[in-house]
Amino acid sequence: MNNKQKNTLPLQDIKILDLTRLIPGAVCTSILGDAGAEVIKVEEPNIGDYERQIRPLIGSMASRFLILNRNKKSIALNLKEDKGQEIFLEMAKEADVLVEGFRPGTMKHLGLDYESLRKINQRLIYCSISSFGQDGPYRDVVAHDINILGMAGFFDITGTKEGRPVIPGVQIADSVAGMNGALGIFIALISREKTGRGQLIDISMFDGIMSWMFDATRYVFAGEEVPAKGLGRLWGGFPNYNLYETKDGKYITVGSLETKFKRILLKKLGRDDLAGEEDGLTSLELKETDVELNSFLQDTFITKTRDEWMEDLGELNICVGPVNSMEEALSHPQTVFREMVKEVKHPSVGRIKQMGFPLKFSDILNGINRLPAPILGEHTREILGRLGYDENEINGLVKAKTIRD
Secondary structure (H helix, E strand, O other): OHHHOOOOOOOOOOOOEEEHHHHHHHHHHHHHHHOOOOOEEOOOOOOHHEEEEEEEOOOOOHHHHHHOOOOOEEEOOEEEEEEEEHHHHHHHHHEEEEEEOOOOOOHHHHHOOOHHOOOOOOEEEEEEEEEOOOOOOOOOOOOOHHHHHHHOOOOHOOOOOOOOOOOOOOOOOHHHHHHHHHHHHHHHHHHHHHOOOEEEEEEEEEHHHHHOOOOOHHHHHHOOOOOOOOOOOOOOOOOEEEEEEEOOEEEEEEEEOEEEHHHHHHOOOOOHHOOOOOOOOOEEEEEOOHHHHHHHHHHHHHHOHHHHHHHHHHHHHOOEEEEOOOOHHHHOOOHHHHOOOOEEEEEOEEEEEEOOOOOOOOOOOOOOOOOOOOOOOHHHHHHHOOOOOOHHHHHHHHHHEEEEO
């Protein structure tokens, strides 16, 4: 393995201006920061990123902010003032990428939209993340994760057939938008290597979720009715792809879709007569015996605890698993082995835990511990110093409340 490659992060010479707040932009730029980019959070001087206020806290800093904003620097800069904009434009001249998450039209109102900035930096890649994108009839509609999931049909297929739709415990639309933003920036960087030009990337949270609804949209595209929540092949309709309560009030997951797995499971449970006569590789259609099978599995799994069932079934390796608590998931042997939880030292709050980098490379180390999540305005003086401002000028800007250090 090439040691030089091993010690070089692929984006280490890339400069990112991050004007985002909350989850979508933070996810996007955290990926870029972990890959080695210099990410500079441009924050409003008084409050900064709203993430800084969301509890729980570790010491004086918000726990989620610490997770999503490692490997970033912070400059507290008032973009509503002429001098603040002047400083920002100097930064934009040197930047490779700008990421913003304001409502469409906000950056244009400030005179900092893509068309304005490309005049001073033709190589700038400008990524805008918003609820519905920069155009279209819903361009100006405000929405959060829950609203996007609802409009994209997610809740119509999520939940039990007898119950109400279920809100997921993960911010899916936010996270998908962040991932799509990072992916778009990587693609645009490759394109720039060929053309020498930057471009505008328009990321819509709504578009992202719509693109992930492929298992449900296949019915519409084929001219068929979409199964209701709790009835789809992969959303609760099959007894061999479902959740079952156990004796201790916990749950196990059964994902034995493949015919071979289904038969092994039912043979182990003493009811291979319920396997049906499927000859295909996987379950495709509901069988008459599936109603009886569902009742049998419910009645069977409630007789033992979750861990007893895992001891009985785990070695069969047939896509049966436990529903873990968050604490159990974080201490899971696979989590530990894959280094998905890392302990690092933060200069302000001491030793903290961080989520690991999910992408593993043979010749690239991940850089999650390069920089701790910054205090608001922590790097203001450093960044302005690089732009040529002396100490007296910086002190004057602090006094004028154009910046915060």
